Amino acid sequence: MSGAANPVMPSDITINADPEKLAEFESRIADGVLIEPGDWMPDEYRAMMLRMAEHHANSEIIGALPEGEWITRAPSMLRKLALTAKVQDEVGHGQMLYRVSQELGKSRDDMLRDLVTGKTKYHNCFNYPCPTWADIAMVQWLIDGAAIMNQKTLADGAYGPYVRTMNRINMEEAFHFKSGEDMVLTLMSGTKGQKTMTQQAFDRWWPISLMFFGPEDKPNAEELPPMKWRMKVERNDSLRQRFVNRFAPAAIDLGLKINIVTKDEKGFVTSTKPDEAIKLDDSTGNWSFTEPDWDEFWRVIRGNGPCNAHRVALRRLSYEQGAWVRRAIANEEVAVPPAA
Amino acid sequence: MTMQTMLTDPLAAMLLAAADDLLMLGHVQSDWTGLAPILEEDIAASAMAQDDLSHALVIYEFLGGEHDLDPDTIAFDRNLEDYRCCDLVTVPDDFDWSISLCKRWLVASYSKLGFDRFATIEGDIGQRCARLRDEAAIHVAHLNNWIIRLGTGSQESNDRLQQAINKLIPEAGMLFEPPDAGLEQDESFCCGRQEIFEEWVDQNIATLSQANLQGTFTLPDREAVGGRRGIHADHFVEQFEEMTEVRRTEPSAAW
Amino acid sequence: MSKIRETFINFDADLPSPTPDHRQWVVYTCKRAGAPYKWAGYLEAPDTELALQYAREHYGLDEACIGIICHDHTDGTDGPYGLEPLLPGEAHGDDGDCWTVFTLVHRGGNHQTAGNVKAPDADTALQRATSAFADGKIRSIRVVKSDRIYMTNDDESPIWPTHDMTYKLAKGYSKNVRAKWARFRDERTYEQYRKEDISKHF
Numbered sequence: 001m002s003g004a005a006n007p008v009m010p011s012d013i014t015i016n017a018d019p020e021k022l023a024e025f026e027s028r029i030a031d032g033v034l035i036e037p038g039d040w041m042p043d044e045y046r047a048m049m050l051r052m053a054e055h056h057a058n059s060e061i062i063g064a065l066p067e068g069e070w071i072t073r074a075p076s077m078l079r080k081l082a083l084t085a086k087v088q089d090e091v092g093h094g095q096m097l098y099r100v101s102q103e104l105g106k107s108r109d110d111m112l113r114d115l116v117t118g119k120t121k122y123h124n125c126f127n128y129p130c131p132t133w134a135d136i137a138m139v140q141w142l143i144d145g146a147a148i149m150n151q152k153t154l155a156d157g158a159y160g161p162y163v164r165t166m167n168r169i170n171m172e173e174a175f176h177f178k179s180g181e182d183m184v185l186t187l188m189s190g191t192k193g194q195k196t197m198t199q200q201a202f203d204r205w206w207p208i209s210l211m212f213f214g215p216e217d218k219p220n221a222e223e224l225p226p227m228k229w230r231m232k233v234e235r236n237d238s239l240r241q242r243f244v245n246r247f248a249p250a251a252i253d254l255g256l257k258i259n260i261v262t263k264d265e266k267g268f269v270t271s272t273k274p275d276e277a278i279k280l281d282d283s284t285g286n287w288s289f290t291e292p293d294w295d296e297f298w299r300v301i302r303g304n305g306p307c308n309a310h311r312v313a314l315r316r317l318s319y320e321q322g323a324w325v326r327r328a329i330a331n332e333e334v335a336v337p338p339a340a
Numbered sequence: 341m342t343m344q345t346m347l348t349d350p351l352a353a354m355l356l357a358a359a360d361d362l363l364m365l366g367h368v369q370s371d372w373t374g375l376a377p378i379l380e381e382d383i384a385a386s387a388m389a390q391d392d393l394s395h396a397l398v399i400y401e402f403l404g405g406e407h408d409l410d411p412d413t414i415a416f417d418r419n420l421e422d423y424r425c426c427d428l429v430t431v432p433d434d435f436d437w438s439i440s441l442c443k444r445w446l447v448a449s450y451s452k453l454g455f456d457r458f459a460t461i462e463g464d465i466g467q468r469c470a471r472l473r474d475e476a477a478i479h480v481a482h483l484n485n486w487i488i489r490l491g492t493g494s495q496e497s498n499d500r501l502q503q504a505i506n507k508l509i510p511e512a513g514m515l516f517e518p519p520d521a522g523l524e525q526d527e528s529f530c531c532g533r534q535e536i537f538e539e540w541v542d543q544n545i546a547t548l549s550q551a552n553l554q555g556t557f558t559l560p561d562r563e564a565v566g567g568r569r570g571i572h573a574d575h576f577v578e579q580f581e582e583m584t585e586v587r588r589t590e591p592s593a594a595w
Numbered sequence: 596m597s598k599i600r601e602t603f604i605n606f607d608a609d610l611p612s613p614t615p616d617h618r619q620w621v622v623y624t625c626k627r628a629g630a631p632y633k634w635a636g637y638l639e640a641p642d643t644e645l646a647l648q649y650a651r652e653h654y655g656l657d658e659a660c661i662g663i664i665c666h667d668h669t670d671g672t673d674g675p676y677g678l679e680p681l682l683p684g685e686a687h688g689d690d691g692d693c694w695t696v697f698t699l700v701h702r703g704g705n706h707q708t709a710g711n712v713k714a715p716d717a718d719t720a721l722q723r724a725t726s727a728f729a730d731g732k733i734r735s736i737r738v739v740k741s742d743r744i745y746m747t748n749d750d751e752s753p754i755w756p757t758h759d760m761t762y763k764l765a766k767g768y769s770k771n772v773r774a775k776w777a778r779f780r781d782e783r784t785y786e787q788y789r790k791e792d793i794s795k796h797f
Contacts, residue, residue: 071370
């Protein structure tokens with residue numbers, strides 16, 4: 001599963017920077033100039049960038065867990081290889097994003113410790129279960145599709161090290177999305193059982209995909225730090241609309257039904273009814289849709305989702321189980337001759 | 341019919357033994373993706389698991405071509421007793437990196453020697469295996485490095501590796517079990533069995549001694565029957581059932 | 596191990612004691628003979644040997660490449676990142692050690708190898724590199740002492756595997772995806788959807 005930047009970044013902050021320097025910094029950003037590590041930046045910018053990059057890194061690391069559960073059960077050699085590579089990519093993205101965060105002032109070990117003790121967060125969408133193989137297809141198609149849309153905009157951000165990392169990551173996300181699309185197409189071309197399983201997984205993941213981009217921004221979002229400093233460049237609602245415009249017609253063409261669902265506390269669907277709002281408005285070119293359950297969103301983000309405790313616990317187990325390896329190689333030096 | 345001809349072909353038996361080892365080793369190791377002790381090593385171990393799976397697939401594709409079978413059918417749809425992997429590859433690691441590492445190290449060094457020999461076969465499969473040999477050598481180098489690193493890293497890590505070696509060594513000799521298909525008495529391929537065993541032991545001992553670790557390897561009798569002749573441990577069966585869980589739900593479906 | 600993935604564990608003890616971060620390495624890959632080495636990413640490793648192995652198993656397998664180099668992050672010295680392209684200077688000389696020069700065209704872009712200069716120290720190397728390589732396009736320069744740069748495959752062993760790797764590339768799926776969409780959409784609708792894929796999202 002792909003990570004994504006924090007959908008609910010704090011926007012009400014007090015900035016204590018030198019007004020002249022701040023004005024120059026902001027005018028540079030407004031001119032589209034990217035910020036590099038040696039440049040002056042307000043402390044608040046550094047703190048927010050760290051928080052954003054760390055949250056993104058955490059999301060990659062935790063995002064490896066739900067899909068990781070299905071690697072050993074992948075039903076063909078191609079799927080087995082692809083899913084392993086995909087989950088491996090998430091770990092690689094986490095590793096790169098932790099490096100961006102380190103440069104902003106926090107050690108990797110501290111970040112991992114804060115993650116496994118629940119002091120820091122990761123993307124909400126990883127707190128939901130993947131009970132069937134079709135969930136893996138949906139995650140790669142919908143969630144990675146959403147992540148690409150989001151990360152493409154993040155690559156237009158203003159912080160150089162994050163931007164170059166995002167460009168690198170997006171190259172790999174294209175594989176994740178295409179592999180997911182191929183899986184969904186295969187399942188929807190398959191047996192009755194496969195189609196049923198896919199519709200059920202779609203019912204679980206459609207509302208999570210809508211929530212992926214986060215709640216509606218404040219009316220003056222463009223004047224508040226996250227957007228003014230180009231940490232994010234597009235409103236959550238606008239990204240969500242683009243997502244629906246692309247995926248609603250694709251789902252319909254594949255024979256999937258877009259439903260409004262209710263779920264139990266384990267994340268399983270308890271009832272469905274067709275989303276009557278789904279239709280194309282010819283005048284705007286936009287597809288209308290029913291908003292997801294934002295109460296659920298806040299409940300899950302506060303730690304009460306179906307899998308929050310389980311995800312963190314497994315990552316913590318990994319941290320504890322591997323401690324002896326990290327201790328053994330700490331400070332060790334093995335010399336090899338330099339290249340000619 | 342075609343499956344039967346493959347299973348009774350002596351060369352196919354040797355190739356399947358090699359490929360099934362890599363399939364199951366890669367299968368078990370791929371499960372660690374996202375959970376290994378260090379992010380960088382997580383990525384590296386996962387890359388090696390993908391290589392193992394890919395190498396198995398190269399062999400299945402070759403056999404599929406020879407015997408008119410789908411490579412996925414060979415990989416997933418045989419009867420349990422027709423898998424020829426050594427049970428060492430599915431020994432549970434219980435989320436213990438020392439078991440995972442030592443197991444991969446023992447199998448990789450064996451597997452590399454296998455590819456060295458397969459590479460001498462004339463024709464297509466020889467050429468395919470010659471290409472895989474170099475990648476197998478990279479695995480061996482990486483794993484040797486880690487055995488030495490952790491063997492000499494701290495008393496704690498040395499103890500853990502020694503315990504893992506002690507646990508795995510009794511199973512490891514069964515890597516040299518001749519698969520059936522008329523190979524039980526064959527001295528030519530599997531292949532100077534004694535000779536490969538000695539080569540493998542020499543390499544292992546060299547690494548172990550650099551790592552301040554001990555191990556005594558013994559070659560089981562030819563008659564000792566295990567995974568290569570289809571008599572599998574329970575842990576193989578569990579892994580196999582997990583591996584085919586989704587596939588078995590819709591046997592005729594494409595995935 | 597998968598059973599452990601599904602088991603819920605409760606922790607009450609403290610975390611194991613912290614371990615310090617390892618050395619940080621910067622990795623560059625080369626796609627084809629004669630092409631520059633371009634920035635690929637970072638990694639952490641306690642020493643050169645492991646850094647090279649990690650670089651191979653991660654960045655060497657992201658896309659086809661024929662060579663990988665890396666250096667300790669602290670061995671790199673970056674000049675200022677200019678708002679405008681750098682102006683060439685007048686610093687010249689051929690005394691001192693050999694330094695490898697990396698140039699950056701755009702802020703937020705990727706450094707790539709440009710050549711070498713000789714200099715007694717990093718600051719002089721930066722000045723001489725600016726004289727030699729500032730061509731009106733580059734905005735920043737990084738110098739690294741050449742003997743502090745390590746190469747993955749100086750033994751010429753392969754990096755990109757010989758077996759099929761298309762399972763981890765988007766293009767490995769394109770043909771199948773197109774064929775499968777044909778069951779659901781006409782060619783024109785699919786083509787429009789695919790183009791949007793590329794222009795807007797990928």
